[in-house]
Amino acid sequence: MAATETAAPPRAARPARPVRGAWNPNRRPKSKTLTLVMTLGLVYSLLPLFWLLVNSSKTQANLFTTNGLWFGGHFALLDNIQQTLTYNGDEFLRWFGNTMLYVVVGAGGATFLATLGGYGLAKFDFPGKRGVFALVLGAVAVPSTALAVPTFLMFSKIGLVNNPWGIIIPSLVNPFGLYLMWIFSRDAIPNELLEAARVDGAREWRIFFSITLRLLRPGMITVLLFAVVATWNNYFLPLIMLNDPKWYPLTVGLNQWNAQSQTAGSTPIFNLVLTGSLLMIVPIMIVFLVMQRYWQSGLAAGSVKQ
Amino acid sequence: MTVLSADSxxxxxxxxxxxxxxxxxxxxxxxxxxxxxxxxxxxxxxxxAIYLSLFQDKLIGGNRFAGLANYTQALTDSQFWTGFGRVSLFLVVQVPVMLILALAVALAIDSARLHWAPLYRISIFLPYAVPAVVGALMWGFIYGNQFGLVAEIGGWFHTTLPNPLDNTLMLPAIGNIVTWEYIGYNMLIFYSALRVIPGELYEAAELDNASQWRIIWHIKLPALRPAIMVATVFSIIGSFQLFTEPSVLYFLNKDVIGSAYTPNWYAYSLSFNGQEYNYSATIAILMGLLTVIVAYVVQRIGQRKGA
Structure with missing residues (x-):
């Protein structure tokens, strides 16, 4: 895959070049059996998404009466979208805006902090560096769900709950991102270049903004991608942190709609839950497909022991 | 954690x-x-949270230092241990199934014997893009009794399929959602590792006329070791921290999920419905500790076998 190689900084994944020289696997005959078996996997992966698309195009009444795996009755996708966007005083749009705020500030900030830190750890010696390094590596394995309750307890003590900062501040910390940026910085920034710039009298911050950021761009995109997905999908923390629907991100809002639909006595809005889910996954899927190659370089750098 | 540590x-x-x-x-x-x-x-x-876990809020006497009393309470708390047993069972069954499937898919895509391999790689990775909440909502509807697909498929064959959301099938049903979400992610971890195997190794194998299975066994699997370790450790953490899926499915069957289906859900319920903040902090800390210990032990075992 040529694309992978351009995505990752040259030696990010491993010193060995991921090129299979003379040995050309494409000469081997394709297997029909293998393709058939893999098609089962493909169907398993895509069927629920297809189901969602089909059922987002139905009116609530038709959901219950038509074949779940095919379009049926009135094609109501556009109606559903319109209803989803305007239901209960445009709250879906409000939640979308909140999610965007958490993604842009949270994931953007996390990427910036991780880049600064990764570069600092890779290219400078300073007192206490090994301690910092150990701390960050240890934190990579701490899952955000394990931190949700403790973070909530502390933030409620200091009055940071029920406002956007309660979501944004924890999203700014991304130890895995810092670890990736450490690898990328180590491999993609030649020390000679930094030395040359210093000899020319450039200040460290100028070097960072004019040289480092440019060289680290592919790595930063990878880290940003991971951070965007993490914040876009963030659920436990906002669920516990926010009780005012005004600040909900889409994840919590949609589940709230579902809860309303499943509760006896309140208005069921299944069609809106389905359409809202569809609207929520479309943007992130586009990001996924466009940014594919960056995933691979990130996962390779993160999982392959150097 | 040294999973991700580098030798340099x-x-x-x-x-x-x-x-x-x-x-x-x-x-x-x-x-x-x-x-x-x-x-x-x-x-x-x-x-x-550690600080909070050392205190108790009593009706009489207010908030006072309690030493390890919360922890001793947790150690004999059957709700906590039932939840812990449930996620452990989940780990022992779901994680191997998912990782073996992911490994098989990665090897198949890497084998160059598959037609349209990129199509499969992208499609199987795609569910990872779906937020866990949406994944759980979607599958919940598919399982559910309102306009669920499972019941409908049963109808096509004029039978009634068992309800995936009842007491016995809830855990496998959650396992299926998690597997669906993460096969592609783990597959890509393995696939990325396969891509960096130096071509010379394959050339040598080809000169020796090694079969595909021998190549997988002697070249690919050993090269995948670190990636498998990383995926395993992250899957263990994911299982122990299970929260989103049960919290979404809760609305579909409140009796089965209850308030302590998984330890994380228990900690959440304690904080939210019970306002038992001290005990909630205790459960969160205890579960974090158990997660680290199990992840560490598994990783040690993996390293020793690799040596």
């Missing part, structure tokens, strides 16, 4: 760098913004 920690780079004295503290300038937020949003909450 910062020190080994010292000789190349030779920083001048005036730059001695410059590194701190770059690292400190991250570190400040890290201390505030990660270290401090854990510290505060």
């Amino acid at each position: 920690p910062p020190r080994s780079r010292k000789s190349e760098l030779r920083p001048r004295r005036r730059r001695k503290w410059t590194g701190w300038g770059f690292v400190s913004p991250f570190l400040l937020v890290f201390l505030f949003a990660m270290v401090a909450p854990v510290g505060y």
Whole structure:
């Protein structure tokens, strides 16, 4: 895959070049059996998404009466979208805006902090560096769900709950991102270049903004991608942190709609839950497909022991 | 955690760098913004939760230091241990199934014997893009009795399929959602590792006329070792921290999920429905501790076998 190689900084994944020289696997005959078996996997992966698309195009009444795996009755996708966007005083749009705020500030900030830190750890010696390094590596394995309750307890003590900062501040910390940026910085920034710039009298911050950021761009995109997905999908923390629907991100809002639909006595809005889910996954899927190659370089750098 | 550690920690780079004295503290300038937020949003909450877990809020006497009383209570709390047993069972069954499937898919895509391999790679990775909440909502509807697909498929064959959301099938049903979400992610971890196997190894194998199975066994699997370790450790953590799926499915069958289906859900319920903050903090800390211990032990075993 040529694309992978351009995505990752040259030696990010491993010193060995991921090129299979003379040995050309494409000469081997394709297997029909293998393709058939893999098609089962493909169907398993895509069927629920297809189901969602089909059922987002139905009116609530038709959901219950038509074949779940095919379009049926009135094609109501556009109606559903319109209803989803305007239901209960445009709250879906409000939640979308909140999610965007958490993604842009949270994931953007996390990427910036991780880049600064990764570069600092890779290219400078300073007192206490090994301690910092150990701390960050240890934190990579701490899952955000394990931190949700403790973070909530502390933030409620200091009055940071029920406002956007309660979501944004924890999203700014991304130890895995810092670890990736450490690898990328180590491999993609030649020390000679930094030395040359210093000899020319450039200040460290100028070097960072004019040289480092440019060289680290592919790595930063990878880290940003991971951070965007993490914040876009963030659920436990906002669920516990926010009780005012005004600040909900889409994840919590949609589940709230579902809860309303499943509760006896309140208005069921299944069609809106389905359409809202569809609207929520479309943007992130586009990001996924466009940014594919960056995933691979990130996962390779993160999982392959150097 | 040394899963992600590299053999070349910062020190080994010292000789190349030779920083001048005036730059001695410059590194701190770059690292400190991250570190400040890290201390505030990660270290401090854990510290505060540990602190809270040492207190009890009593109707008489108010909030007072209780030593390890909360922990001794948790150790005999059957709700906690039932939840812990459930996620352990989940781990023992779901994680191997998912990882073996992911491995098989990665090997198939890497084998060059598959038609349209990129199509399969992208499609199977795609569910990972779906937020866990949406994945759980979607599958919940598919399982559900309102306009669920499962019941409908049963109808096509004029039978009634068992309800996936009842007491016995809830855990496998959640396992299926998690497997669906993460096969592609793990597959890509394995696939990325397969892509960096040097071509010479394959050339040598081809000269020896090695069969595909032998190549998989002697070249690919050993090369995948570190990637498998990383995926396993992350899957263990994911299982022990299970929360989103049960919390979404809760609305579909409140009796089965209850308030302590998984330890995380229990900690949440204690905080939210019970306002038992001290005990909730205890459960969160205890579960975090158990997760680290199990992940560490599994990783040690994996390393020893690899040596």
